[in-house]
Amino acid sequence: MSTETKHAYTVQESAKAYGVSQDTIRAAIKRGDLAAKYPTSRPIIGAKELEAWFNALPDEAHA
Incomplete structure (x- = not known):
C-alpha cells in the first residue's frame, strides 16, 4: 500500500x-x-483547492 500523499486530482x-x-x-x-x-x-x-471548495459549500440544502 502506498503512503504517498496525492497533491492533485482529476475531475x-x-x-x-x-x-x-x-x-x-x-x-x-x-x-x-x-x-x-x-x-x-x-x-x-489541487488537493488544498478542492478541500477549500468543499469547506465553503453550504451546510444546509437550499430550495
Whole structure:
C-alpha cells in the first residue's frame, strides 16, 4: 500500500473523493468556484483547492 500523499486530482477523482458528480465539479470550475490547472487539455485540481471548495459549500440544502 502506498503512503504517498496525492497533491492533485482529476475531475473524476475529485468527484469520487467528495461524493458528487463530475458535472458538479466541472460546473464549479466553469463558475470559478473551483480553480483548476491545465498541464494538458484536461483539468486537475489541487488537493488544498478542492478541500477549500468543499469547506465553503453550504451546510444546509437550499430550495
